[in-house]
Amino acid sequence: MAQQVAVEKQQKTLRHRKPILPRLFIYISLSLLAIVCIVPFYIMIIYATHSNADIASKFIILPGQELITNFQRMSASVNIGRGFMNSLIIAGSTTIITLYCAALNGYGFAKFHFKGRNVLFVFVLATMMVPMQLGLIGNFKLMATLKLLDTHAAIILPSAANAFAVFFLKQFIESSIPDSVIESGRIDGAGELKIFNRIILPMLLPPLSALGIFSFIGAWNNFITPLVLLFSQDKYPLPVLVAMMQDVYSTDYGLQYLGVALSVIPIIIVFSIFSRQIMGGVAIGSVKG
Amino acid sequence: MKTLSGLKKDHYGYYFIAPFFIIFAIFGLYPMIYSFYLSLTQWDGLRDPVFVGLQNYGYILVDPIFYKALFNTMFIWIISVIPQLTVSLVLAVILNEAFLKGKNMFRAVFFFPNIVTAASLGLLVSLMFDWQAGSVNQILLQLGIVDDPINWKSDPWFMRLITSAILFWQYFGFSMIIYIAGLQGIPHEYNEAAQIDGASKIQTFFKLTIPLLKPVIIFQVITTLIGGVQIFDQPFTLSEGTGAPDRSILTSVMYLYQRAFVQYQYGYGAAIAFCLFIFIILLSVLSFWISTRSNRERKVK
Numbered sequence: 001m002a003q004q005v006a007v008e009k010q011q012k013t014l015r016h017r018k019p020i021l022p023r024l025f026i027y028i029s030l031s032l033l034a035i036v037c038i039v040p041f042y043i044m045i046i047y048a049t050h051s052n053a054d055i056a057s058k059f060i061i062l063p064g065q066e067l068i069t070n071f072q073r074m075s076a077s078v079n080i081g082r083g084f085m086n087s088l089i090i091a092g093s094t095t096i097i098t099l100y101c102a103a104l105n106g107y108g109f110a111k112f113h114f115k116g117r118n119v120l121f122v123f124v125l126a127t128m129m130v131p132m133q134l135g136l137i138g139n140f141k142l143m144a145t146l147k148l149l150d151t152h153a154a155i156i157l158p159s160a161a162n163a164f165a166v167f168f169l170k171q172f173i174e175s176s177i178p179d180s181v182i183e184s185g186r187i188d189g190a191g192e193l194k195i196f197n198r199i200i201l202p203m204l205l206p207p208l209s210a211l212g213i214f215s216f217i218g219a220w221n222n223f224i225t226p227l228v229l230l231f232s233q234d235k236y237p238l239p240v241l242v243a244m245m246q247d248v249y250s251t252d253y254g255l256q257y258l259g260v261a262l263s264v265i266p267i268i269i270v271f272s273i274f275s276r277q278i279m280g281g282v283a284i285g286s287v288k289g
Numbered sequence: 290m291k292t293l294s295g296l297k298k299d300h301y302g303y304y305f306i307a308p309f310f311i312i313f314a315i316f317g318l319y320p321m322i323y324s325f326y327l328s329l330t331q332w333d334g335l336r337d338p339v340f341v342g343l344q345n346y347g348y349i350l351v352d353p354i355f356y357k358a359l360f361n362t363m364f365i366w367i368i369s370v371i372p373q374l375t376v377s378l379v380l381a382v383i384l385n386e387a388f389l390k391g392k393n394m395f396r397a398v399f400f401f402p403n404i405v406t407a408a409s410l411g412l413l414v415s416l417m418f419d420w421q422a423g424s425v426n427q428i429l430l431q432l433g434i435v436d437d438p439i440n441w442k443s444d445p446w447f448m449r450l451i452t453s454a455i456l457f458w459q460y461f462g463f464s465m466i467i468y469i470a471g472l473q474g475i476p477h478e479y480n481e482a483a484q485i486d487g488a489s490k491i492q493t494f495f496k497l498t499i500p501l502l503k504p505v506i507i508f509q510v511i512t513t514l515i516g517g518v519q520i521f522d523q524p525f526t527l528s529e530g531t532g533a534p535d536r537s538i539l540t541s542v543m544y545l546y547q548r549a550f551v552q553y554q555y556g557y558g559a560a561i562a563f564c565l566f567i568f569i570i571l572l573s574v575l576s577f578w579i580s581t582r583s584n585r586e587r588k589v590k
Contacts, residue, residue, distance in 0.1 A: 047416075105306050108306040276393075279400055
């Protein structure tokens with residue numbers, strides 16, 4: 001036993017001794033790449049705190065004192081709080097609708113053995129492969145017909161058909177929700193929808209929260225759909241509002257940096273809290289093939 | 290056993306999956322079919338669409354701007370995707386190593402740009418490369434590398450490259466996570482066997498890891514291709530919606546957007562959308578065919 005430990009120790013030191021230079025090289029490259037990933041956001045935040053004159057005259061590394069002035073100038077002409085609320089409404093409702101419909105669908109596919117189940121599920125997966133811009137113009141016309149143009153509903157409603165979310169939840173339900181739970185609900189006389197809402201949905205909280213973060217970020221970042229379907233400035237979500245500022249305040253750099261920062265910071269916060277779940281979700285999505 | 294058959298509720302499955310199919314039919318399928326109909330019409334958004342047959346497609350075939358937009362899109366995509374898929378593969382292998390400290394931190398930092406609002410990123414880069422007030426010119430001036438600020442945004446090739454750079458920067462972390470997921474599906478025994486046989490890390494990488502990861506690599510190529518043809522947000526905000534200079538970063542979807550929603554030629558825009566869709570299918574089939582063919586050749590050997 002002692003001998004074995006000694007051998008292992010020896011092997012360990014051997015393994016440690018050999019590649020120290022390559023390892024150093026690896027750490028340095030990784031750190032440099034990490035810096036490249038962060039620097040633009042650093043610049044964004046620092047520049048948002050400086051006056052236009054400062055930005056135009058020199059390269060800045062440290063924060064300045066013009067943040068409040070920039071913000072006042074911005075809110076004098078753009079209702080940035082409104083934009084924030086719009087983003088929150090769109091992303092929030094999109095998330096709730098996506099999650100509920102996907103849970104229904106995933107549960108249906110996972111626990112009911114109806115005819116045509118496999119074909120229909122393949123169809124759901126296939127909808128993921130179709131690029132959304134294909135229906136963009138038809139969607140515009142449809143929203144015009146339904147009198148939904150320039151409303152948030154036009155952006156929120158279609159999110160009820162999210163194939164990735166369905167796939168994600170179906171996998172989870174198949175592997176972690178036992179049939180006996182559903183059967184005991186039925187024996188107790190609960191209706192199918194009641195079983196779903198009262199028993200299944202609470203059990204789905206972990207995957208739903210992971211998926212929720214995902215769809216919230218996706219909806220927050222969505223750009224082309226609101227750009228096409230919304231016309232009034234007071235309905236724009238932040239990314240569209242910020243892009244519009246570019247035309248109007250093309251020479252007010254401090255204000256523009258601040259706008260970019262405000263549209264990105266919520267995402268930074270969400271990511272710094274949930275990074276592990278987000279990356280885990282991406283990994284699950286990739287191994288479906 | 291009457292109670293058991295009473296518990297058979299399989300047909301309820303249809304109710305549970307119905308909302309998805311109804312919503313998809315209304316907001317997914319119908320717009321696509323209607324887009325196709327619109328692509329056969331002239332429609333200005335106000336009056337009723339006028340049926341013109343294949344006229345729009347005929348115009349696209351001889352539309353130099355369409356070809357330029359297609360070229361821009363493919364150029365930007367290829368220049369970003371080659372480093373994206375190679376760098377991320379190497380990073381995935383490195384960050385999958387047991388010895389590495391802080392690998393979770395590195396993974397998170399590399400992945401982070403992926404989730405940031407793409408439209409805002411384009412705007413941010415546009416600000417950083419501003420001729421007068423951009424931070425890039427300010428650094429170069431202060432370090433004494435240049436005497437006068439460079440007008441980055443007037444150079445078509447530079448703009449294409451910087452768009453590619455943004456895309457690379459934004460998506461290499463995403464590819465890396467997918468590769469890591471793929472790597473974790475490879476049994477440890479394979480690597481150990483290779484080590485015992487005296488294979489070096491480089492040999493293991495090329496002879497073992499890459500062949501085993503091939504399905505993941507094909508998945509990546511096809512999904513980035515579909516995403517690549519749709520590039521819009523970053524070049525749009527980078528060039529204030531114009532694709533300037535000289536339409537160098539006007540991508541296909543930006544051109545679709547301009548025709549339909551700026552010039553109110555919705556029929557023409559819809560036709561562009563369908564040409565792009567056909568283009569995506571052709572490229573996907575091609576890349577799939579190439580990958581399966583090389584597989585067969587290996588088996589014959």
